[in-house]
Amino acid sequence: MSKAELKINDQTIELPVVVGSENEHALDISKLRGQTGYVTLDYGLKNTAVTRSSITYLEGENGILQYRGYPIEQLAEKASFLEVAYLIIYGELPDKNKLDEFTTGVTNHTLIHENMKKFYEGFPQHAHPMGVLASMVCALSAFYPDILETDGEDESLNLHVQRLIAKSATIAAWAYKNSVGHPAMYPQNRLDYSANFLYMMFAKPTEEYEISDTMVDALNKLLILHADHEQNCSTSTVRVVGSSRASLYTSVSAGIMALWGPLHGGANQAVLEMLQRIYDDGGASKQNIDKWIGRFKDKNSGQRLMGFGHRVYRNYDPRATILKKSADAVFDELKVNDPLLDIARELEHHALNDSYFVDRKLYPNVDYYSGLLYRAMEIPTDMFTVMFALGRMPGWIANWIEMTREGQPITRPRQIYTGETRRDYIPLEKR
């Protein structure tokens, strides 16, 4: 079937059916208003495809996530973050030369302008690192103003892509250093992306810092798992802002702001806070876990089992499966003895065997274990969303480029007006 029919009052119109490469079907309503005067209403765009895209495929019923056709499981197991970034941004896995070239390009741009370093002095010491990251990514457009003339086809775009990936890691790590009053650690270009980030976060000029391969591997996986997730809130934001032809840096900065919200990037922090409350309330005892599971099932309690359930996945979030395996390895190797971990395992076990969660298809999502993993790596809680942002960078960039290349028109939704109808102005003295 390539067309659907829509009957409105006495009028019947044909709507073209668009079919994606994984057999997803959509009704093209772009001519609906012109033909009938009607628009569609879809709060939260829950049922609206806002674009065609060839970057990421996500299928919630069966828990499938693929970047450019490659299953997330294979990429997380075998690839490096920069290799995945290249794949997402340029569409194909790089050969060795291309990967070397891209890695060298990113590595050469890890330094930030010394004047930007002074910005940190202006932020309050306890500034949230997401605010710092978004402002400084936006400020990159002032340091590299040719970005304003760069469109999706421009050769110089690659340079900006490399700058953005490299400098955002330095900006993020230095935001943390600033918050604890420690000197910034300059990037080490002998290290790969993940090792370098850990170095900038945790090394001090006063002592040797030994980088753990286990931590590097875990971080690499975390970044890959977050690298793209199709048209989520922050990615849609990047596209909306970019559709006005705003620059790559500006659009990505807006995406970082959208990610900051607790309904989007902030859920892993909420999981840890929930586990801490359960710990303070009596820990992993059977009695306490039963009590809390009961609360999560009770609509009147206003509490949900954070890290469970997903708008799109009605099955195990594939990212959660990978992360749980990786987290178990890290916890074992680092000999993590975290009471919150015991609580998380008990809760998960109970929920997966409870008909409330099973019937509603509520399974652990990516955030259930990522916070615990970051905690084991000693990454502070307010940096969790920053870590998400660093991982999501390739997805935002790829979506900005795809949208710009396709010449997407400026995003300008319609509304259904529900306010007062026309009325005359009343002079002030008569009101």
Ligand code: CMC
């Ligand atoms: N704990 C207890 N009950 C739940 C939960 C939960 N975590 N999630 C959903 N439900 C229940 C909900 O009460 C409803 O029950 P009923 O049908 O009896 O009214 C049913 O399951 C369906 O819930 P919903 O809110 O309609 O489902 P949704 O698809 O709109 O919400 C969600 C998805 C992720 C917002 C929700 O599952 C939730 O709040 N989870 C906890 C927060 C969380 O972990 N968020 C991170 C999501 S993953 C991040 C990412 O991919 O970016």
